[in-house]
Amino acid sequence: VGFQKILTLTYVDKLIDDVHKEFRDKYRNEFQQKGTLGLLNGTFDFKDDFLRLLRDAEESSKVRAPTVMKTFEQSQKSQKTVKCMIETRGEKPKEKVKNKKNKGSKKEGTEAVAAASKVSTGDKQPSTAGDKEELTRDEILQKNREEFFKKHMKAGEKSSRSPKPEAQKEKGKKPRVWDLGNSNAKVLDYSNSATNGSGEACPVEEFDPDMALGDRNREPGRLYDLEYESDDEAEEEKVIQNPSKPSAKKGGLGGMFGMLKGLVGSKSLTREDMDPILEKMKDHLIAKNVAAEIAVQLCESVAKKLEGKVMGTFTTVTSTVKQALQEALVQILQPQRRLDVLRDVMDAQRQRRPYVVTFCGVNGVGKSTNLAKISFWLIENGFSVLIAACDTFRAGAVEQLRTHTRRLNALHPPESHGGRTMVQLYEKGYGKDAAGIAMEAISYARNQGFDVVLVDTAGRMQDNAPLMMALAKLIAVNAPDLVLFVGEALVGNEAVDQLVKFNKALADHSMAQTPRLIDGIVLTKFDTIDDKVGAAISMTYITSKPIVFVGTGQTYCDLRSLNAKAVVAALMKA
Amino acid sequence: GMAAGAEPQPEALRLAMPGPALLSVLVALLAVAVTFLLWRLVQGRRSRRRAVLLLGLCDAGKTLLFVRLLTGKYRDTQTSITDSSAVYRVSKDKSANVTLIDLPGHESLRLQFLERFKAAARAIVFVVDSVAFQREVKDVAEFLYQILVDSTVLKNAPALLIACNKQDVTMAKSAKLIQQQLEKELNTLRVTCSAAPTSLDGSATGGPAHLGKKGKDFDFSQLPMKVEFVECSARGSKGEEGDAELEGLEKWLAKIA
Numbered sequence: 001v002g003f004q005k006i007l008t009l010t011y012v013d014k015l016i017d018d019v020h021k022e023f024r025d026k027y028r029n030e031f032q033q034k035g036t037l038g039l040l041n042g043t044f045d046f047k048d049d050f051l052r053l054l055r056d057a058e059e060s061s062k063v064r065a066p067t068v069m070k071t072f073e074q075s076q077k078s079q080k081t082v083k084c085m086i087e088t089r090g091e092k093p094k095e096k097v098k099n100k101k102n103k104g105s106k107k108e109g110t111e112a113v114a115a116a117s118k119v120s121t122g123d124k125q126p127s128t129a130g131d132k133e134e135l136t137r138d139e140i141l142q143k144n145r146e147e148f149f150k151k152h153m154k155a156g157e158k159s160s161r162s163p164k165p166e167a168q169k170e171k172g173k174k175p176r177v178w179d180l181g182n183s184n185a186k187v188l189d190y191s192n193s194a195t196n197g198s199g200e201a202c203p204v205e206e207f208d209p210d211m212a213l214g215d216r217n218r219e220p221g222r223l224y225d226l227e228y229e230s231d232d233e234a235e236e237e238k239v240i241q242n243p244s245k246p247s248a249k250k251g252g253l254g255g256m257f258g259m260l261k262g263l264v265g266s267k268s269l270t271r272e273d274m275d276p277i278l279e280k281m282k283d284h285l286i287a288k289n290v291a292a293e294i295a296v297q298l299c300e301s302v303a304k305k306l307e308g309k310v311m312g313t314f315t316t317v318t319s320t321v322k323q324a325l326q327e328a329l330v331q332i333l334q335p336q337r338r339l340d341v342l343r344d345v346m347d348a349q350r351q352r353r354p355y356v357v358t359f360c361g362v363n364g365v366g367k368s369t370n371l372a373k374i375s376f377w378l379i380e381n382g383f384s385v386l387i388a389a390c391d392t393f394r395a396g397a398v399e400q401l402r403t404h405t406r407r408l409n410a411l412h413p414p415e416s417h418g419g420r421t422m423v424q425l426y427e428k429g430y431g432k433d434a435a436g437i438a439m440e441a442i443s444y445a446r447n448q449g450f451d452v453v454l455v456d457t458a459g460r461m462q463d464n465a466p467l468m469m470a471l472a473k474l475i476a477v478n479a480p481d482l483v484l485f486v487g488e489a490l491v492g493n494e495a496v497d498q499l500v501k502f503n504k505a506l507a508d509h510s511m512a513q514t515p516r517l518i519d520g521i522v523l524t525k526f527d528t529i530d531d532k533v534g535a536a537i538s539m540t541y542i543t544s545k546p547i548v549f550v551g552t553g554q555t556y557c558d559l560r561s562l563n564a565k566a567v568v569a570a571l572m573k574a
Numbered sequence: 575g576m577a578a579g580a581e582p583q584p585e586a587l588r589l590a591m592p593g594p595a596l597l598s599v600l601v602a603l604l605a606v607a608v609t610f611l612l613w614r615l616v617q618g619r620r621s622r623r624r625a626v627l628l629l630g631l632c633d634a635g636k637t638l639l640f641v642r643l644l645t646g647k648y649r650d651t652q653t654s655i656t657d658s659s660a661v662y663r664v665s666k667d668k669s670a671n672v673t674l675i676d677l678p679g680h681e682s683l684r685l686q687f688l689e690r691f692k693a694a695a696r697a698i699v700f701v702v703d704s705v706a707f708q709r710e711v712k713d714v715a716e717f718l719y720q721i722l723v724d725s726t727v728l729k730n731a732p733a734l735l736i737a738c739n740k741q742d743v744t745m746a747k748s749a750k751l752i753q754q755q756l757e758k759e760l761n762t763l764r765v766t767c768s769a770a771p772t773s774l775d776g777s778a779t780g781g782p783a784h785l786g787k788k789g790k791d792f793d794f795s796q797l798p799m800k801v802e803f804v805e806c807s808a809r810g811s812k813g814e815e816g817d818a819e820l821e822g823l824e825k826w827l828a829k830i831a
Contacts, residue, residue: 327686330686331682331686334685336681336682337681338716338720340716340763340766340767340770342765342766342769342770343712343762343763343766346762346766377771381769549771550771559771560771560772561770561771561772
């Protein structure tokens with residue numbers, strides 16, 4: 001709901017819950033007995049109650065006065081001796097290693113990072129129990145945290161060797177002094193003129209063949225496999241998942257009784273009943289290539305929706321949860337507003353202007369191939385297409401499109417369409433500005449009476465800021481009717497990152513009040529995944545825009561539209 | 575030989591002797607089960623399709639129409655986020671009644687509620703905002719198309735009434751004009767929707783049947799169900815205290831009940 005983001009009122013959630021409960025309790029009888037007609041005919045004098053609840057909520061949020069800062073005497077620091085506050089050199093690199101390690105590991109480490117930062121601040125006052133008179137609650141927490149992370153130390157020790165020489169090198173760096181007055185080039189020239197360009201630049205004494213070669217026992221010329229170290233991550237997982245295991249065991253026993261109870265009478269669902277099932281469903285979804293964060297959020301929302309729901313007889317918790325998850329997935333995949341490309345092209349035709357479609361995406365997802373497929377489909381429906389080759393970077397991009405144009409014209413010769421060439425290529429070679437080419441192509445299409453303009457852009461990584469800016473400029477300047485993001489079905493967690501960053505770039509670099517964002521998704525390489533169709537879910541969940549086309553092969557006929565029920569069935573299949 | 579053959583027989587008979595008691599119990603149970611199933615089937619069939627669904631875009635006036643039909647009074651309404659259902663007594667003398675179900679029209683909710691209630695539909699009232707119709711023609715036609723090509727709707731062919739609401743406003747379009755425009759728009763839509771790329775599992779996205787007859791322009795008379803157009807006003811031209819003008823709608827409801 002929108003208001004939560006506009007006003008940061010902390011009591012809103014609680015207020016809604018209170019109002020809900022109070023209203024329900026007050027008029028409980030009317031609801032139960034009279035039903036809908038009672039609702040319509042009854043008068044609900046709730047204004048006073050609502051105002052009272054609102055006042056209570058506002059007051060409760062004001063009650064917490066700003067905490068007064070402790071005076072120095074009250075703080076713990078004054079009670080410690082000076083000795084224990086001295087930091088010993090040896091501990092610092094270990095802290096750095098811990099932080100680095102924790103930042104490196106993925107989702108399981110997010111909690112660890114938060115805890116690690118707390119521990120590192122705690123470490124600045126290393127616990128020497130003998131020096132203090134009393135152990136306050138914070139000290140106890142610190143000690144527990146240290147014990148908890150001693151287990152991490154075992155993993156940290158492995159790579160503690162390398163950061164050590166790094167730390168020493170850092171100490172050797174002296175701050176560079178820039179004199180304002182002395183802007184003499186000679187003084188600022190730190191390059192070693194004697195060694196620039198000469199062959200003996202590298203001092204020979206420092207070259208240690210053993211260090212450079214590494215493993216002496218390797219066979220010369222052999223390419224070894226990539227060694228995968230999974231021990232560190234496995235340990236972290238064990239440490240963090242340990243607290244959750246006993247609860248799972250308890251859930252198992254309770255689940256059995258719950259199932260029996262559920263079979264007989266009507267039972268309302270609680271969080272504990274649903275948790276083990278949701279865990280399993282989440283793992284199942286992740287195994288089917290849904291992005292991890294999306295799977296977590298999905299399960300959370302299903303849990304929230306089902307909490308407190310009364311189950312009917314002969315329905316188990318598993319079936320209810322599965323049903324709810326299936327409905328949620330179908331709803332995600334079915335777009336709110338169906339994108340009918342042909343209808344919009346007809347509208348543009350009536351207004352005598354070309355319908356412009358832009359394809360964007362990362363490298364190698366199949367933009368040019370699917371562009372050709374879509375132009376084939378459009379030609380079959382009787383629309384003439386102009387392909388704008390705005391990929392001026394990749395070698396062979398223009399030639400690829402030219403080959404496609406030739407093939408499409410061979411398949412649909414002008415004779416069978418009333419003498420009009422159905423496909424034409426607009427290109428200006430390599431190295432030119434893509435936005436400029438797109439603009440020229442659109443005006444050319446308008447003059448020549450083409451129905452659709454398909455703009456092919458170069459693939460770019462979502463992290464590449466200058467390229468993203470160039471793409472945003474192309475889209476902002478040319479104002480296409482449809483911006484399609486091409487993503488491959490093989491992508492996993494990356495899908496979330498790609499889409500978020502593409503949308504963000506488009507929004508940031510556009511001057512307009514309402515920036516043009518991604519309007520639809522083309523899911524390619526669908527034939528390479530059999531039933532691991534999770535990428536579809538991730539992409540539609542992030543953008544809430546529909547999947548317009550699905551590419552299932554390399555020939556022109558391999559263009560499909562998405563069938564939400566079939567995809568969800570494949571996703572839920574065990 | 576014969577004696578030996580005859581002897582096992584009385585034994586077999588004796589074994590089956592406790593049979594009749596057991597057998598009669600079994601037969602009784604079977605009879606009860608069969609009657610129970612039959613009763614459920616009959617009741618199910620009778621009550622399966624007694625619902626009249628109120629569908630339409632957001633702000634078409636479905637909820638106010640619902641309130642007016644049930645209570646005759648005017649209420650301020652908000653955008654519905656869930657369905658409301660109540661039993662509507664068609665006319666004072668007849669004992670027939672139908673269940674009126676008011677479904678939300680919001681884009682994100684309409685399809686899932688339609689999914690839930692379409693099997694129970696005996697008739698559908700599609701409410702159209704006659705004032706905003708010119709602006710919303712494409713959305714109205716798209717929703718109507720989605721309802722009409724749904725396989726359950728095609729199979730059951732519930733009677734369809736297109737209620738052109740908000741006739742109390744002077745700018746409202748007439749039912750005839752709305753019919754013409756919808757037919758034109760649906761004509762285009764059935765071409766574009768069936769020309770869309772085939773679905774992933776091979777089935778066509780536009781539904782198994784081409785809506786209406788091929789080769790001829792689309793007409794509401796080509797549909798398998800009975801379609802009627804009626805003008806109505808839920809608010810009523812005499813303001814909030816006055817009555818709504820729903821005679822056409824009520825007559826139609828009496829007809830299909």
